[in-house]
Amino acid sequence: MCGIVGYTGLNEAAPILLEGLSKLEYRGYDSAGLAVRDADKETVIIKAKGKLKELYEKTDGGSTIKGSCGIGHTRWATHGEPSEKNAHPHCSDDGNVVGVHNGIIENYQELKEKLIKKGYTFYSSTDTEVAIKLIDYYYKKYNKTPIDALNRALVRMRGSYALLVMFKDFPGEIYASRKDSPMILGVNNNDCFIASDVPAILKHTRNVYYIDNLESARLADGKITFYNLDGEEIQKEITEIKWSAQAAEKDGFEHFMIKEIYEQPAVIEKVLSSLIKNGEIDLSETKLTKEQINEFSQVLIVACGSAYHVGVVAQYVMEDMAKIPVRIEYASEFRYRKSPFDKNTLVVIISQSGETADSLAALREAKARGLKTLGIVNVVGSSIAREADSVIYTHAGPEISVATTKAYSAQLVAVYALSVKFAYIRGSISEGAYRKYIKELNSLSSLTKKIFEDKERIQWFASKFSNAKDIFFIGRGIDYAISLEGSLKLKEISYIHSEAYAAGELKHGTISLVEKGTLVIGVLTQNELYEKTLSNIIECKSRGAYIMALTCYGNYDIEDTADFTFYIPRTDSHFMTSCAIITLQLLAYYVSVSRGLDVDKPRNLAKSVTVE
Numbered sequence: 001m002c003g004i005v006g007y008t009g010l011n012e013a014a015p016i017l018l019e020g021l022s023k024l025e026y027r028g029y030d031s032a033g034l035a036v037r038d039a040d041k042e043t044v045i046i047k048a049k050g051k052l053k054e055l056y057e058k059t060d061g062g063s064t065i066k067g068s069c070g071i072g073h074t075r076w077a078t079h080g081e082p083s084e085k086n087a088h089p090h091c092s093d094d095g096n097v098v099g100v101h102n103g104i105i106e107n108y109q110e111l112k113e114k115l116i117k118k119g120y121t122f123y124s125s126t127d128t129e130v131a132i133k134l135i136d137y138y139y140k141k142y143n144k145t146p147i148d149a150l151n152r153a154l155v156r157m158r159g160s161y162a163l164l165v166m167f168k169d170f171p172g173e174i175y176a177s178r179k180d181s182p183m184i185l186g187v188n189n190n191d192c193f194i195a196s197d198v199p200a201i202l203k204h205t206r207n208v209y210y211i212d213n214l215e216s217a218r219l220a221d222g223k224i225t226f227y228n229l230d231g232e233e234i235q236k237e238i239t240e241i242k243w244s245a246q247a248a249e250k251d252g253f254e255h256f257m258i259k260e261i262y263e264q265p266a267v268i269e270k271v272l273s274s275l276i277k278n279g280e281i282d283l284s285e286t287k288l289t290k291e292q293i294n295e296f297s298q299v300l301i302v303a304c305g306s307a308y309h310v311g312v313v314a315q316y317v318m319e320d321m322a323k324i325p326v327r328i329e330y331a332s333e334f335r336y337r338k339s340p341f342d343k344n345t346l347v348v349i350i351s352q353s354g355e356t357a358d359s360l361a362a363l364r365e366a367k368a369r370g371l372k373t374l375g376i377v378n379v380v381g382s383s384i385a386r387e388a389d390s391v392i393y394t395h396a397g398p399e400i401s402v403a404t405t406k407a408y409s410a411q412l413v414a415v416y417a418l419s420v421k422f423a424y425i426r427g428s429i430s431e432g433a434y435r436k437y438i439k440e441l442n443s444l445s446s447l448t449k450k451i452f453e454d455k456e457r458i459q460w461f462a463s464k465f466s467n468a469k470d471i472f473f474i475g476r477g478i479d480y481a482i483s484l485e486g487s488l489k490l491k492e493i494s495y496i497h498s499e500a501y502a503a504g505e506l507k508h509g510t511i512s513l514v515e516k517g518t519l520v521i522g523v524l525t526q527n528e529l530y531e532k533t534l535s536n537i538i539e540c541k542s543r544g545a546y547i548m549a550l551t552c553y554g555n556y557d558i559e560d561t562a563d564f565t566f567y568i569p570r571t572d573s574h575f576m577t578s579c580a581i582i583t584l585q586l587l588a589y590y591v592s593v594s595r596g597l598d599v600d601k602p603r604n605l606a607k608s609v610t611v612e
């Protein structure tokens with residue numbers, strides 16, 4: 001997704017903007033640019049296709065453009081191919097208005113036609129240029145304030161945006177407007193900062209503001225003023241960011257991904273400590289009453305990607321423990337389905353970023369239907385977190401690598417705790433079982449730590465298969481859910497084709513793809529399904545497959561069949577995903593590294609998909 005940064009204060013803006021953009025590279029981009037203004041001079045705009053280093057070189061690290069007010073952008077193309085012409089910032093032809101944008105203006109064609117009739121011409125094929133010229137049009141037509149021009153434009157634009165705009169008549173000032181796309185604002189003495197995400201400003205300030213949809217802001221003279229759509233000033237509280245600067249850095253690891261994989265035992269402990277207090281699972285932050293929990297007729301989990309895979313685990317766990325029907329839906333599908341839902345449905349939206357467009361739209365659809373909504377979110381103050389009826393924060397800290405690991409594991413713990421508590425409140429598990437599950441949950445952090453003791457075996461195995469063409473993951477029940485996430489991790493960072501299959505489904509088609517040397521990874525952590533999955537593995541082996549087995553210590557008979565086995569510590573079968581997934585994350589990581597790929601920023605992918 002695109003990244004935006006802005007700075008106005010007493011220092012040179014360009015170096016601050018470039019450094020901020022470098023902290024947003026993980027969001028995925030294909031061009032970049034910045035606009036800097038010296039008080040009484042013209043605004044200078046510099047853009048470059050490709051990586052940020054092109055922009056660094058063009059501006060000699062920002063030293064060649066002077067000015068203490070500026071905006072910057074990394075572009076992930078949505079309208080118009082990646083090019084310097086389409087890169088942001090965009091400006092009105094007379095330079096009166098200059099701006100950058102993250103999001104999509106859905107009705108930009110209609111607005112473009114309107115502006116052409118008013119005499120505007122266009123040099124790019126972007127929706128952003130239309131937005132900037134629309135603001136310019138209203139500013140000149142009504143000749144009022146920048147906030148007035150912005151508000152008139154916001155009323156006309158449909159879609160999503162995090163907009164930063166500078167006006168020729170207002171040197172030293174930055175104006176911002178937001179709808180759906182992420183935006184964080186910060187102040188520090190005489191300086192104002194604004195960006196798509198916290199890491200871009202964390203070096204300069206921890207004092208931040210969150211801005212809501214259809215709100216605007218003026219950044220100038222070390223002060224940020226907020227306005228609503230009517231142009232009235234609104235008050236906002238400052239929030240202090242608790243993250244350490246290091247938390248957003250690599251801590252000596254080669255990649256953010258391996259750092260975040262290693263953080264998982266600590267993250268599991270942290271999210272458990274936020275949910276288990278004095279030996280009890282405490283769901284008070286969900287604001288769900290016992291009566292509501294008993295009244296729910298079903299739970300609908302809606303998410304995308306890895307968050308969806310957490311939902312697949314949750315379905316098995318919650319249905320088995322709480323005896324409540326659980327349905328899972330891809331957010332991109334849910335928002336367009338016409339499924340009837342019982343009014344006593346709890347809709348759970350799982351999202352690391354809290355900004356995924358499909359998940360946010362699904363949340364709004366659920367609310368429009370009058371359903372109770374609960375977010376399980378990592379980024380504090382994100383859209384989903386603020387718009388859901390209530391939220392469980394996963395406290396995984398900033399997750400920089402595009403491939404999610406620690407946030408996925410934190411989400412797992414959240415759905416485990418929700419399942420156990422629901423089961424206890426609904427009377428489907430005894431007091432003894434409730435205590436036993438809590439004890440098992442509290443052991444997860446130390447159990448997962450043990451897995452790293454064997455990481456060299458995974459690293460060795462990964463190097464053997466780094467040139468594989470097809471890799472299949474198979475499992476039953478929760479092992480199928482584990483296979484889904486293991487397969488996604490592998491393909492998204494190694495670019496090797498991989499599929500996850502319910503093991504019993506193989507013989508209905510896919511086994512035709514298995515040939516001599518095909519790697520089949522069998523996941524066998526569920527005791528009652530072990531023999532069934534073993535027979536599926538044997539079917540694959542008899543067709544020449546190379547078998548890797550992922551199972552618990554003690555299942556040593558597997559070595560009569562598997563060519564390579566990785567053992568993990570055993571815990572309650574409901575929670576085995578937390579152990580198994582670390583092995584598969586390490587496998588994916590080492591395969592990607594052995595292929596010399598950009599592990600943290602895989603091609604075509606973005607950390608948060610804030611467009612449809």
Ligand code: AGP
Nearest residue numbers: 305306351352353356402403404
């Ligand atoms: C997972 O590694 C991917 N980066 C992707 O599938 C991700 O899980 C998905 O886009 C959902 O993102 P969210 O959790 O921020 O909503």
